[in-house]
Amino acid sequence: MDNGRAQMRFDGEVVIVTGAGRGLGREHALQFAARGASVVVNDLGVESGGDGADVSVAQTVVDEIVAAGGTAVADTHSVADADGAAAVIDTAMKAFGRVDVLVNNAGIISFGLFGDLTDDQWHQMQSVTVDGAYFMSRAAWPVFRAQGKGVIVNTTSNAGFAGCPQLSHYGTAKLAIAGLTKSLALEGEELGIRVNAIAPMAITRMNRDAFFSGAERESDDWQEELRTGLIPMGPAEIVSPTVLWLAHQSNTVSGEIFSTSSGKVARVAFVVSEGWFDPNHAPEDLRDNAQAITELGDYLEPKSTGDELAVIPPLFAMQNH
Numbered sequence: 001m002d003n004g005r006a007q008m009r010f011d012g013e014v015v016i017v018t019g020a021g022r023g024l025g026r027e028h029a030l031q032f033a034a035r036g037a038s039v040v041v042n043d044l045g046v047e048s049g050g051d052g053a054d055v056s057v058a059q060t061v062v063d064e065i066v067a068a069g070g071t072a073v074a075d076t077h078s079v080a081d082a083d084g085a086a087a088v089i090d091t092a093m094k095a096f097g098r099v100d101v102l103v104n105n106a107g108i109i110s111f112g113l114f115g116d117l118t119d120d121q122w123h124q125m126q127s128v129t130v131d132g133a134y135f136m137s138r139a140a141w142p143v144f145r146a147q148g149k150g151v152i153v154n155t156t157s158n159a160g161f162a163g164c165p166q167l168s169h170y171g172t173a174k175l176a177i178a179g180l181t182k183s184l185a186l187e188g189e190e191l192g193i194r195v196n197a198i199a200p201m202a203i204t205r206m207n208r209d210a211f212f213s214g215a216e217r218e219s220d221d222w223q224e225e226l227r228t229g230l231i232p233m234g235p236a237e238i239v240s241p242t243v244l245w246l247a248h249q250s251n252t253v254s255g256e257i258f259s260t261s262s263g264k265v266a267r268v269a270f271v272v273s274e275g276w277f278d279p280n281h282a283p284e285d286l287r288d289n290a291q292a293i294t295e296l297g298d299y300l301e302p303k304s305t306g307d308e309l310a311v312i313p314p315l316f317a318m319q320n321h
């Protein structure tokens with residue numbers, strides 16, 4: 001019990017957290033394990049840009065979980081590889097016999113103005129971020145379908161839905177995750193599978209590399225500077241409760257994205273403005289009505305592709321078309 005409230009527990013459930021060796025993923029794994037879940041701590045142990053590999057990173061978090069009385073196994077496959085992703089699911093099935101929750105958290109970061117970005121940077125980002133979430137979700141899907149139950153929590157970013165200089169490759173990949181989340185949620189509805197995403201901000205290695213360079217990264221001051229700097233950030237541990245809330249079997253939410261940072265949790269929506277309507281318009285009409293087209297005013301939040309068309313007046317069918 002917590003202040004007289006029943007604790008949200010995960011006893012008997014199996015949770016896979018990708019990229020759980022560091023930062024946000026590590027915190028998610030620790031908090032799931034502390035509430036009774038058996039956790040697969042997946043991490044390839046790469047540098048923040050995606051190079052290298054260190055198999056000890058995942059095991060370190062497993063050791064922490066076990067030392068605290070929890071249950072976990074390490075997995076060091078890359079999520080960016082179809083066979084690797086299938087092997088992560090195998091690790092869970094062999095160790096625990098089921099998968100209840102998949103947290104697609106593994107990610108990398110690199111920086112470059114669009115004109116300087118290399119094809120390698122672009123492809124590596126799409127590979128880990130988009131292919132990684134795709135391969136992992138695809139490998140988990142048949143297990144979830146057979147169980148009639150499963151939850152995916154993806155990780156998107158405000159660099160995708162708001163944009164960010166030097167991160168066009170990252171923002172593109174992260175917004176793809178929002179799209180994957182929305183469509184999988186709709187398909188998962190009749191299968192008992194829920195799919196949501198978080199858009200976090202937290203003091204992690206990724207933001208160290210976003211805000212600091214050279215020797216600054218090596219000093220211990222960067223965490224304090226992120227906490228109190230121009231864009232003050234909270235620790236990773238205050239993000240994880242959003243993941244646990246979304247993953248818990250008492251939650252029915254699906255297809256949503258939640259911004260979660262420094263203690264504030266808020267739903268992120270893609271909305272379509274009320275707009276302007278004339279089924280016979282020319283480009284000049286759009287120029288002359290740009291304000292009505294652009295301003296948000298009353299808006300619709302479509303929950304499927306049909307929703308957006310459903311509000312257009314039936315006039316279209318009646319006039320010259």
Ligand SMILES: NC(=O)c1ccc[n+]([C@@H]2O[C@H](COP(=O)([O-])OP(=O)(O)OC[C@H]3O[C@@H](n4cnc5c(N)ncnc54)[C@H](O)[C@@H]3O)[C@@H](O)[C@H]2O)c1
Pocket residue numbers: 018019020021022023024025042043044045046047048050057077078079080104105106107108128132155156157158199200201202203204205206207
């Ligand atoms: N930190 C933030 O403020 C922030 C903001 C928005 C989104 N995110 C997202 O949150 C997630 C976690 O970020 P973080 O800040 O904790 O970063 P981090 O660098 O601290 O941790 C990411 C982990 O993912 C692992 N990883 C990378 N590629 C992998 C692969 N192919 N297979 C398996 N593991 C792999 C790394 O080894 C690392 O341990 C990422 O998806 C990131 O894009 C973070």
